[in-house]
Amino acid sequence: MKVIKKAKLEKVLEILAKEHDVYVPMQRGAQTGFFSFKTYNEDFDDIMLDTLNVYQPPKSIVFPQTEKMYGFKSEGQKINIDKVYEESEPKIIFGLRSCDLKAIDYLDELFFTKSYEDEFYRKRRDNTIMIVNACYNPGSSCFCDSMGVSPNEPKNADVLIHDIGEGDFAWEAKTDKGEAVTELIKDLLEEREVTLPTLKPFKRQVAYEGVAEKLKDMFDHPMWKDLSYPCHNCGICTYMCPTCYCFDIQVKTTGEEGYRFRCWDSCMYREYSQMAGGHNPRELDAERFRNRFLHKLQFFPERYGEPLCTGCGRCIVVCPAGVSIVKIIEKVKEADINNG
Amino acid sequence: MIEITNQIKDIARKLFEEKKIDMFLAWEKSEFDFQSRPFYAQSIEDVENIVFDEFSIHNLSNALLRFRDGKERIGIVVKGCDSRGIVRLLEDHQFTRDRLYIVGVSCPGMKDPLKALRNESGFEKNTDADLSAAKCNDCIQPNPVIYDVLLGEEQAPRMQGERFKRVKEIEAMTPDERYAFFEDKLSTCIRCYACRQACVACNCRTCIFDESRPQWVGREANTSDNMMYHIIRASHMTGRCIECGECERVCPVNIPLMLLNQKLIKDVDSFFGPFDAGLKYEEGAKPPLSQYRENDPDDFL
Numbered sequence: 001m002k003v004i005k006k007a008k009l010e011k012v013l014e015i016l017a018k019e020h021d022v023y024v025p026m027q028r029g030a031q032t033g034f035f036s037f038k039t040y041n042e043d044f045d046d047i048m049l050d051t052l053n054v055y056q057p058p059k060s061i062v063f064p065q066t067e068k069m070y071g072f073k074s075e076g077q078k079i080n081i082d083k084v085y086e087e088s089e090p091k092i093i094f095g096l097r098s099c100d101l102k103a104i105d106y107l108d109e110l111f112f113t114k115s116y117e118d119e120f121y122r123k124r125r126d127n128t129i130m131i132v133n134a135c136y137n138p139g140s141s142c143f144c145d146s147m148g149v150s151p152n153e154p155k156n157a158d159v160l161i162h163d164i165g166e167g168d169f170a171w172e173a174k175t176d177k178g179e180a181v182t183e184l185i186k187d188l189l190e191e192r193e194v195t196l197p198t199l200k201p202f203k204r205q206v207a208y209e210g211v212a213e214k215l216k217d218m219f220d221h222p223m224w225k226d227l228s229y230p231c232h233n234c235g236i237c238t239y240m241c242p243t244c245y246c247f248d249i250q251v252k253t254t255g256e257e258g259y260r261f262r263c264w265d266s267c268m269y270r271e272y273s274q275m276a277g278g279h280n281p282r283e284l285d286a287e288r289f290r291n292r293f294l295h296k297l298q299f300f301p302e303r304y305g306e307p308l309c310t311g312c313g314r315c316i317v318v319c320p321a322g323v324s325i326v327k328i329i330e331k332v333k334e335a336d337i338n339n340g
Numbered sequence: 341m342i343e344i345t346n347q348i349k350d351i352a353r354k355l356f357e358e359k360k361i362d363m364f365l366a367w368e369k370s371e372f373d374f375q376s377r378p379f380y381a382q383s384i385e386d387v388e389n390i391v392f393d394e395f396s397i398h399n400l401s402n403a404l405l406r407f408r409d410g411k412e413r414i415g416i417v418v419k420g421c422d423s424r425g426i427v428r429l430l431e432d433h434q435f436t437r438d439r440l441y442i443v444g445v446s447c448p449g450m451k452d453p454l455k456a457l458r459n460e461s462g463f464e465k466n467t468d469a470d471l472s473a474a475k476c477n478d479c480i481q482p483n484p485v486i487y488d489v490l491l492g493e494e495q496a497p498r499m500q501g502e503r504f505k506r507v508k509e510i511e512a513m514t515p516d517e518r519y520a521f522f523e524d525k526l527s528t529c530i531r532c533y534a535c536r537q538a539c540v541a542c543n544c545r546t547c548i549f550d551e552s553r554p555q556w557v558g559r560e561a562n563t564s565d566n567m568m569y570h571i572i573r574a575s576h577m578t579g580r581c582i583e584c585g586e587c588e589r590v591c592p593v594n595i596p597l598m599l600l601n602q603k604l605i606k607d608v609d610s611f612f613g614p615f616d617a618g619l620k621y622e623e624g625a626k627p628p629l630s631q632y633r634e635n636d637p638d639d640f641l
């Protein structure tokens with residue numbers, strides 16, 4: 001297998017960054033997330049390929065929180081669309097984890113299948129190469145294997161790297177795109193036999209089987225009210241989630257011109273389900289809370305066959321009120337639906 | 341703390357037995373030892389789960405807003421800062437005193453379960469083994485200011501040194517430096533509105549940021565819309581912020597929100613004071629920004 005010295009990683013990133021915008025997990029001040037290597041400043045930033053993951057998932061690289069779609073100008077009664085914003089700069093996400101790659105697979109399902117293809121997402125996605133950092137050491141909030149994700153053998157990685165200790169990463173190209181990237185840095189790679197680490201046991205597991213099916217009869221179950229009490233209905237869980245994809249399309253105008261943009265939206269917000277006539281079908285906090293979990297655990301699986309959760313554990317870590325999707329799944333399993 | 345937990349349980353049990361309350365707001369333990377979380381006990385059977393420990397950091401007074409239109413009689417545990425939140429709700433007529441049974445606990449300072457979770461998560465390079473909540477270092481009122489029963493020994497305020505020291509440092513900057521400072525901090529906001537949702541002073545029925553006709557603040561997560569959000573949020577806190585620090589604690593991107601709040605606390609105190617929000621409940625008393633006087637200073641406008 002090919003091997004790269006960790007000491008040469010910055011060199012690798014420099015080479016890749018010549019033709020790509022390379023996103024790398026970093027600690028930047030009080031934040032951790034994927035930041036462009038172009039903006040890397042070694043005095044302030046700390047590259048995080050040796051930690052479990054980062055707070056802000058890489059979802060925003062293929063699906064930005066705010067994204068301009070087109071610009072327009074009005075002349076009298078006429079409106080001319082004078083610009084379409086399509087972003088197709090070649091990108092590499094370097095060192096994302098399996099859970100976050102799987103989340104992007106779900107975005108692909110959403111934006112490419114079921115008879116509609118989103119051209120803005122298509123442009124970004126097709127030009128993004130995924131270099132996945134295999135995970136052998138699940139953290140205290142991780143439960144990806146319970147959600148059908150393999151932490152160390154992800155599907156759809158272009159390159160898979162493995163931290164094999166002794167200051168080395170093993171480097172495996174998995175697709176043509178991956179081969180092309182490997183070619184760029186071939187002088188830095190050496191070939192030798194390696195032993196891959198063994199996957200450590202998960203500290204947290206949850207039995208998801210049967211949940212989507214059971215939830216069909218639990219829309220009116222009283223547990224939602226009790227479970228939702230601590231929830232503040234803020235949007236932290238939805239915006240830190242690598243899979244949550246709800247968005248709104250809005251417009252900003254200044255004088256005669258303006259632009260249409262899309263921006264993430266959150267089902268936790270009352271405005272999200274506010275209808276033009278004034279009615280709100282999810283007026284209550286508990287209804288919005290329920291919707292988030294039904295979407296992840298029932299509606300998405302019904303439409304796409306898999307739950308919209310990859311077990312990354314971020315929502316559990318960041319929730320100010322201690323809400324845990326693992327506990328919710330367990331409560332669904334335990335619930336008595338005959339007396340509900 | 342175990343003793344206080346037992347006292348709280350006894351009180352809650354008695355209140356349920358005597359049918360004086362429909363609900364009791366306290367904390368329960370969650371998955372990790374360091375994780376206490378808000379708990380809504382609804383029956384005498386639930387009382388067993390109640391906990392008060394060094395991680396009972398949440399300001400539960402905020403939860404009362406969910407019941408403001410109801411008739412439920414609610415028992416609630418409050419620390420010093422949280423109790424100021426109750427005073428604010430009473431002053432703003434968001435709740436009536438007769439629906440509340442307030443268990444005050446003098447607070448020795450709390451630890452932060454979010455900080456512990458971050459340390460544990462593996463999502464962070466900079467971990468801090470000291471779990472003490474940063475917000476408690478600015479505490480001026482550890483002892484509850486309104487209660488039906490008071491538990492725990494009286495505590496001294498933990499704030500050391502000069503109040504508003506950080507605010508004064510920012511005030512000393514040039515306008516350009518100050519702009520750059522806030523631009524840097526606020527550009528990272530993801531507009532999750534956790535600061536608003538965790539806040540007891542945010543008691544508007546429809547928040548200006550949720551209005552769509554007209555839409556007062558754009559929904560783009562960029563520096564300009566983010567600044568607009570934070571300037572409005574902070575100015576709506578004027579004379580209302582009770583310094584519980586929950587906004588800053590829950591922020592997932594660590595924006596120093598209390599810095600903005602404290603600037604306004606300082607200004608209200610110097611222009612209209614002496615005044616600190618929610619320090620004392622007097623029926624009918626109006627906080628400075630709820631009344632108009634002809635000689636109100638206006639040269640800062």
